[in-house]
Amino acid sequence: MKTKILLKESEMPTHWYNVIADMPNPPTPPLGPDGNPVGPDALAAIFPEELIKQEMSGERWIKIPDEVREVLRLWRPSPLYRAHRLEKMLNTPAKIFYKNESVSPAGSHKPNTAVAQAYYNKQAGIKKLTTETGAGQWGCSIALAGQMFGLDVEVFMVNISYGQKPYRRTMMRTWGAQVHASPTNLTESGRSILAKDPNSEGSLGIAISEAVEIAASRPDTNYALGSVLNHVLLHQTIIGEEAKKQLAMVGEYPDMIFAPCGGGSNFGGIAFPFFADKAAGKKIDLVAVEPTSCPTLTKGTYAYDFGDAIGLTPLMKMYTLGHDFMPPGIHAGGLRYHGDSALISQLYNEGLLSAIAVPQTETFEAGILFAKSEGIVPAPESTHAIAATIREARRCAETGEAKTLLFNLSGHGHFDMTSYDRYFAGELEDYDYPEEAIKESLAHLPKVG
């Protein structure tokens, strides 16, 4: 029985899928400080024209440039796996499939959009990209992509991850990037945070503020975001498109899809191409999995809020814990984000997507079970999807249901071994739902209009 379902390079998707074309309602617009919708011009200081077009587009299919596919084929199409050994270990009648996005040189799904963004910026004559990174997967991805197209890259890495994941810094450097621990004193945003807390652990929100501030102030420099925005999720839909083809090759279609959800590119990437079927009447459950310590969809509020911690970005209507919510220092750094993609938030609000939250130790238990059965040691972000899949597979073992489950193995854990080490040492905590902190940060939601 086959373990890996492979596509040929010639079968790599030629177009990205734009979920906006199949949404029941038009997407909520980003708003400026005046409460009016933000036009393309407001974004032109930090993004190239082609990406702004994609951000606003309602076209169902958008062509992937040949130059982008040329780089993606260094690791794409990525393999789809049938998790025979995990199924056996769980003694479940469920069929478990996973899309293995850990095969990229940066070790996660993030280069799918990094390569596209670097390409469009290069075409627009940009010399340098700034960005933020949490666990370092996005920073590595943009460092790799910048190198592939000859762009300089400057990365603001969340302070707690900078300490926890020193090897990621060196990897970014190997691809030629410059890396700072954020907050830094290189920006106004960083200095304002450090003034309040000189030992700040940082957050994705703060790092975004720093990277945006620098990009906005230099004409030859643009900003690249690793998640949240429409064009980022668009570039990730290659994952779900491939998975759909691969499942069809073995005559399968998933009943449920699980993916980690921080800013949403991981989940949107695998789930959106299946949402197209759901919109057409197909029964499928698309489940975003988040940490209980940063429960944006499951415990947040659907409201207009800033994308960053300081308030430099336009307001987006999204599930949010408040832009100044500071998530606990959990080991899935990529999921420590106060908000969520506006597209995912809207569809979730309309009841078309599901979400669950999983505590930290359960995710590591799941990751180790996965490593012991399937071999691959997963990233802490990915273990969220694994934990949710295992819950469902165990449920199936009780009920006897032979459901087909698909999850996104978004990355490997090779740079997260200190986190595993701490798990083994019994040092990982399951943070309680930070009710008071969320209440306080939600009180700071911006007034619209």
Next chain:
Amino acid sequence: MKTKILLKESEMPTHWYNVIADMPNPPTPPLGPDGNPVGPDALAAIFPEELIKQEMSGERWIKIPDEVREVLRLWRPSPLYRAHRLEKMLNTPAKIFYKNESVSPAGSHKPNTAVAQAYYNKQAGIKKLTTETGAGQWGCSIALAGQMFGLDVEVFMVNISYGQKPYRRTMMRTWGAQVHASPTNLTESGRSILAKDPNSEGSLGIAISEAVEIAASRPDTNYALGSVLNHVLLHQTIIGEEAKKQLAMVGEYPDMIFAPCGGGSNFGGIAFPFFADKAAGKKIDLVAVEPTSCPTLTKGTYAYDFGDAIGLTPLMKMYTLGHDFMPPGIHAGGLRYHGDSALISQLYNEGLLSAIAVPQTETFEAGILFAKSEGIVPAPESTHAIAATIREARRCAETGEAKTLLFNLSGHGHFDMTSYDRYFAGELEDYDYPEEAIKESLAHLPKVG
């Protein structure tokens, strides 16, 4: 133009290739302390019968058990890459191909034999395996393989690597193995080394002594070796067999093959299946690449010597720097071995294989050039093959020759980023050829008979 040349799971080789069948002379036998050839019985204390049979076999093809192929297909067949971007960066007319063995869950080619060894030991009723590891690639591989077949695993990790590569320890632990920094005070061998030098950096030779000592003293425990022995090289020939098929798919045949060479399983694995053609008259240059700091083939002596540092193993006729030679603490831990495979040594002595030595900084330069062009950050061991390939590709750029070059990308460098860090900091040394140390250790070669 294709980047990856892929085989289907159904095209995975069904047999290993045994080079002994095509050698012009029978292999030199291992000798006991009395100078007489060692029979199968002498090995039975630490190896299962099937592996001893393979060690002695002259059959050309040996069937790969279905249970072994079932585990190998978690990552095999591995992709063959055409290095379009590296070629372009070097502006060379040479065609460069590489076999990507970094795709295994342990990140190197080592699981190819670890899985086979775990299987045969399990079949023989063994409960536990002991082993040594340098950079940790072998230790991870046997931890993974042990887990796949339900065997306990105890790993003696060379002290310098134990410090340099802490993440590998955690990875072994994730797969359920126990790991010690060698030399330990758990064995006579370890204690004798520590008595002389309490801060010993350790070596593969010492770690082997420790693992063998424990396996020999317990009936339910066997020993697993990651390189050097005939059966280990046999299991790695799946690499070269696949590569040959993959090159044929694009109408190519290599003029030269490069692989790192420590104990020889990396080089033997990719080169031996092509040696079969060479023995039949085909022109091909098979090049073992070693570090200048541990130049076994290029500066050693062809003589009977122990495989370990203490003198517990049978004597093998091989190129050696002397069993008590202590190589400098270079970052390619897997290549810090005083000896070499008897099969490779014999063929090299007969002029049928080539060897070159490359200094440490050149290998890191090559590794970074590879990461910047092809994306993948290579293991320090693998950078030896890359450096040699780049030398040849640059030579081709001067002469205009359009040679076809193949190298073995034996592993990724995700657990070696501290080494890259030290390279960037200018802290890596190119050790002079350690002439005096080698002269001294060669003076201790055992007398035979």
